[in-house]
Amino acid sequence: MLADIVAVLSSACLLLGAFxxxxxxxxxxxxxxxxxxxxxxxxxxxxxxxxxxxxxxLLAGWSIMSFKLLLxxxxxxITSPVASHALTKAAxxxxxxxxxxxxxxx
Amino acid sequence: xxxxxxxxFVLMVLWLGNSGYYSPLFLSLGALSVVFAVWVSHxxxxxxxxxxxLHLSGHISFFYCWLVxxxxxxxxDVVKRIWLGNKSISPCVARLPLSQKTDMGKVIYANSIxxxxxxxxxxxxxxxxxxxxxxxxSIAELKGDEMNRRVSDxxx
Numbered sequence: 001m002l003a004d005i006v007a008v009l010s011s012a013c014l015l016l017g018a019f020x021x022x023x024x025x026x027x028x029x030x031x032x033x034x035x036x037x038x039x040x041x042x043x044x045x046x047x048x049x050x051x052x053x054x055x056x057x058l059l060a061g062w063s064i065m066s067f068k069l070l071l072x073x074x075x076x077x078i079t080s081p082v083a084s085h086a087l088t089k090a091a092x093x094x095x096x097x098x099x100x101x102x103x104x105x106x
Numbered sequence: 107x108x109x110x111x112x113x114x115f116v117l118m119v120l121w122l123g124n125s126g127y128y129s130p131l132f133l134s135l136g137a138l139s140v141v142f143a144v145w146v147s148h149x150x151x152x153x154x155x156x157x158x159x160l161h162l163s164g165h166i167s168f169f170y171c172w173l174v175x176x177x178x179x180x181x182x183d184v185v186k187r188i189w190l191g192n193k194s195i196s197p198c199v200a201r202l203p204l205s206q207k208t209d210m211g212k213v214i215y216a217n218s219i220x221x222x223x224x225x226x227x228x229x230x231x232x233x234x235x236x237x238x239x240x241x242x243x244s245i246a247e248l249k250g251d252e253m254n255r256r257v258s259d260x261x262x
Contacts, residue, residue, distance in 0.1 A: 020185065027188035035226070036197050039184055039240040042223035047181040067123040081220035088228045088238065098238055101196035 006058050013055030020048035033099040034091055038084055045080040049073065109158040114144050116158075159210060165260050172256065177222050184223040184240060196242045201234045202249065205258045215257040219248065 020043055027040025053073045057066045121136040122128075147153050155161065187194045206212045216227040216235055224244045229236040239245040248254075 020181070023185045023188050027184070030188065030192065031195070032192055033197075035238045036195060036240060038226050038238075039224050040188055042220075042226070043181055043184050043188070046177050046221060046223060064123065064126045071120075071123070077221070081217045084220050084226055085216065085228075088226050092228050092236075098199055099197055101198060101242070 006061075010055040010058035013051045013058065017048045017051030017055060020044065020051065024048060034096060035088065035098045038088060042084065045076065045084075049076050108160065109153045109155065110144055110148060112158045112160055113147060113153055114140055117143055156210060162210070162260055169256055169260055173218055173221070176253075180222045180224045180244065183244075187240065195240050197238070197240060198242055198245055199228075199236065199238050200245045200249070201236050202254070204230070204233045204235055205254055206261060208261055211257055211261045214260065215254060218253060218257065 024040050024042075024044035027043065028037045031037045031040055050073060053069050057069045060066045060069065117140045118136075121140060125132060125136065144153070147157075204212055204215060206215055212230060212235075216230055219225050219227040219235070219237060224240045225248060226238050227235050228238050237245065237248060239248070
């Protein structure tokens with residue numbers, strides 16, 4: 001009984017994570033410029049990876065494997081904003097002008 | 107000293123969690139490598155309040171719980187806008203004030219901005235951070251200063 005619930009929960013997490021990764025990929029293709037595409041990529045590196053790893057942790061149960069998956073999650077959550085920041089900063093220093101909506105210009 | 111102890115504890119947990127072999131030989135080899143790693147980092151002078159931010163550990167778990175909620179909400183928002191298409195976004199750039207006093211506080215704030223999808227910190231200059239946002243609403247939310255205030259509270 002409990003095993004069934006865990007199986008359903010983990011499949012739900014994995015499916016939702018997969019959907020978010022597809023959404024992120026669509027966003028990267030769809031959005032107009034580099035900086036807006038970064039935001040789409042942000043979806044895949046935060047909630048999507050969290051859900052996928054959570055789903056795998058539920059499958060693994062209370063074992064050393066879950067601890068390793070938790071460590072992977074922590075490292076991704078710590079390093080991915082650093083990588084995003086480095087990319088945007090490099091783009092900014094390379095004189096790439098962000099596309100700005102006319103409504104927001106002052 | 108307490109920073110060295112905390113580093114040793116973290117390394118020990120990492121070693122125990124990743125090895126999975128608990129025979130006396132492996133345990134003593136693990137202890138030896140932990141001691142060696144702590145000694146080398148101590149000699150390199152990298153064991154301090156920046157690499158082992160013990161003074162933050164009390165309040166930071168509450169902050170991360172709050173941040174996880176924010177991340178989930180902004181993820182839903184960005185995914186909605188991805189499927190609605192380019193008409194639903196209004197990208198903008200703004201310079202926001204930083205009220206954190208320490209470098210650690212500034213890094214936590216800038217990282218939290220980048221970690222929530224829809225906003226990316228582009229640059230930190232003095233006491234301001236340059237933010238690129240997918241929508242004007244998310245900039246307005248950051249200007250509401252809640253995240254800034256919560257990170258500043260961590261420093262106390």
